[in-house]
Amino acid sequence: MTDKTATTSMDKLESLCKRRGFIFQSSEIYGGLSGFWDYGPLGCELKRNIRDAWWDDIVRRRSDVVGLDCSIIMHPRTWEASGHTTSFVDPMVDCRTCKKRYKADSLTDEQGAKLVFTEGALRLPEGVKCPACGSRDLTEPRAFNLMFKTFVGPLEDESAAVYLRPETAQGIFAQFPNVLSVSRQKVPFGIAQIGKAFRNEINPRNYTFRSREFEQMELEFFIKPGTDQQWHDYWVQSRLDWYRTIGLPEDALGKYVYDKGELAHYASACVDITYAFPFGAQELEGIAARGSFDLTRHQEFSGKSMEYFDQESNQKFIPHVVEPSAGVDRIALAVLCEAYCEEYAPKAGMDSPAIPCLPGTEPPDGYEQRTLMRFSPRVAPIKVAVFPLLKNKPDLVAKAREIYDELKIHWSCFLDEVGAIGRRYRRQDEIGTPCAVTVDFDTLDDNAVTLRDRDTMKQERIGVSELKDKLRSILDVS
RNA sequence: GCGAGCGUAGCUCAGUGGUAGAGCUCCACCUUGCCAAGGUGGCUGUCGAGGGUUCGAGUCCCUUCGCUCGCUCCA
Numbered sequence: 001m002t003d004k005t006a007t008t009s010m011d012k013l014e015s016l017c018k019r020r021g022f023i024f025q026s027s028e029i030y031g032g033l034s035g036f037w038d039y040g041p042l043g044c045e046l047k048r049n050i051r052d053a054w055w056d057d058i059v060r061r062r063s064d065v066v067g068l069d070c071s072i073i074m075h076p077r078t079w080e081a082s083g084h085t086t087s088f089v090d091p092m093v094d095c096r097t098c099k100k101r102y103k104a105d106s107l108t109d110e111q112g113a114k115l116v117f118t119e120g121a122l123r124l125p126e127g128v129k130c131p132a133c134g135s136r137d138l139t140e141p142r143a144f145n146l147m148f149k150t151f152v153g154p155l156e157d158e159s160a161a162v163y164l165r166p167e168t169a170q171g172i173f174a175q176f177p178n179v180l181s182v183s184r185q186k187v188p189f190g191i192a193q194i195g196k197a198f199r200n201e202i203n204p205r206n207y208t209f210r211s212r213e214f215e216q217m218e219l220e221f222f223i224k225p226g227t228d229q230q231w232h233d234y235w236v237q238s239r240l241d242w243y244r245t246i247g248l249p250e251d252a253l254g255k256y257v258y259d260k261g262e263l264a265h266y267a268s269a270c271v272d273i274t275y276a277f278p279f280g281a282q283e284l285e286g287i288a289a290r291g292s293f294d295l296t297r298h299q300e301f302s303g304k305s306m307e308y309f310d311q312e313s314n315q316k317f318i319p320h321v322v323e324p325s326a327g328v329d330r331i332a333l334a335v336l337c338e339a340y341c342e343e344y345a346p347k348a349g350m351d352s353p354a355i356p357c358l359p360g361t362e363p364p365d366g367y368e369q370r371t372l373m374r375f376s377p378r379v380a381p382i383k384v385a386v387f388p389l390l391k392n393k394p395d396l397v398a399k400a401r402e403i404y405d406e407l408k409i410h411w412s413c414f415l416d417e418v419g420a421i422g423r424r425y426r427r428q429d430e431i432g433t434p435c436a437v438t439v440d441f442d443t444l445d446d447n448a449v450t451l452r453d454r455d456t457m458k459q460e461r462i463g464v465s466e467l468k469d470k471l472r473s474i475l476d477v478s
Numbered sequence: 479g480c481g482a483g484c485g486u487a488g489c490u491c492a493g494u495g496g497u498a499g500a501g502c503u504c505c506a507c508c509u510u511g512c513c514a515a516g517g518u519g520g521c522u523g524u525c526g527a528g529g530g531u532u533c534g535a536g537u538c539c540c541u542u543c544g545c546u547c548g549c550u551c552c553a
Binding site for chain 2: 011015016018019025028030031032033034082083084146166167199201202203205210264267270286288325345346347348368369370387389390391392418419420421422423424425426427429430438440441450452457459
């Protein structure tokens with residue numbers, strides 16, 4: 001999807017994210033670094049809320065899942081067992097004529113030829129053509145290693161070469177026997193992990209969507225062989241339901257069900273959960289039924305048993321696994337896209353609701369444009385803003401501070417004393433703060449404040465003694 | 479990685495080889511009586527970076543980095 005409204009809305013979102021402190025380009029003062037991003041004060045709160053929502057629902061509120069936090073660098077044999085060392089180093093061939101790029105082995109396979117290995121390098125056999133334009137002017141195969149390589153210890157010796165993990169999952173598989181022995185869990189049960197992963201993407205695109213450093217939330221759910229289908233169905237539905245709790249509605253989400261032919265040979269099912277980004281429907285999470293592939297491979301490569309003894313059936317087996325694997329940054333981007341909203345809000349004195357803002361139109365008389373982020377309370381970086389109606393009245397400011405000090409124990413709050421009240425409301429709208437509490441002159445007499453709703457701009461007067469319960473009913477919904 | 483386009487203030491963008499600008503934002507003060515009100519004042523730039531041509535470069539040339547689009551890649 002490349003229509004104009006889609007690209008402009010991404011531009012506007014990126015601009016807002018920078019202006020308000022959600023997302024910055026990494027190393028910006030040095031010219032930036034492609035595929036790397038930093039999260040500013042609001043962005044890191046948003047990401048933290050997403051991680052917390054996942055961890056609460058996947059680990060803390062379940063009795064059959066435990067957590068784990070593995071190192072980013074693991075023994076290099078890990079990646080031989082997982083298959084990443086080979087599949088991440090696909091030699092590629094470019095056509096010099098039409099500039100298309102191919103995997104060298106699939107190119108030769110299609111044309112009934114074989115890659116030649118001489119003098120330590122792969123070479124194309126004679127007669128291979130570009131399938132698109134027929135040219136024989138092709139580059140020699142060149143390796144594109146998608147794993148970041150580094151060295152343990154001071155010597156850059158190949159024997160000390162290690163990789164930054166390209167996924168968090170392998171740490172879970174490698175620690176499966178330890179976790180099993182300490183957690184008193186029985187199959188079926190899961191091990192969850194949130195952490196950074198690194199892939200040297202050839203071409204990062206679409207803002208933060210495809211980054212070279214990113215954060216994963218992965219659950220490996222270990223099950224009895226033969227129960228794969230039922231658990232896969234369960235997790236697909238469970239994960240779809242979860243996205244609603246962070247403000248991604250069902251109609252913006254999609255399911256991509258892999259054909260048998262698209263699946264890895266060991267997998268029995270895979271479903272992607274997609275979100276309708278302005279640049280197209282793209283994957284947020286993949287839920288794969290991977291059989292016993294991973295544990296079996298680690299058993300082979302390490303020589304350590306990955307078997308589980310099931311007392312009920314008195315049988316030993318290597319558990320199968322269902323893997324819901326989600327990208328934190330992609331979910332954060334989806335949440336930002338979904339929340340972004342422009343509308344025409346009534347000006348002061350008008351008592352009418354806001355109207356939708358259509359591209360290419362101007363606001364009608366009595367209305368002005370308002371930009372807001374309609375974050376669900378669960379992920380909103382700031383939950384409550386507290387304002388004294390006027391700054392130059394010390395009693396109001398003192399009372400507002402008192403309320404702020406009380407509320408900030410429970411929620412992420414922001415106290416703003418500066419400028420006109422309308423401007424302060426709009427500033428909070430733009431960063432998606434669901435609730436605003438304003439202290440006015442009546443407050444000093446009746447100990448009540450106005451509570452203003454971000455989406456409707458409606459206000460309600462409420463006693464300070466009931467404020468916390470009221471906010472709890474609005475904010476602590478999940 | 480290839481091709482094309484772009485890079486000027488926090489943001490959006492003007493700028494014809496001759497003194498770097500506008501709007502918005504932001505900050506301070508005045509004024510404030512619930513939705514970006516008004517007034518006064520103020521901050522902000524190695525014009526992405528490096529080199530070259532020129533008396534003189536934001537402007538022309540080369541290199542490089544980054545961004546966008548297309549191709550490519552995407553467990």
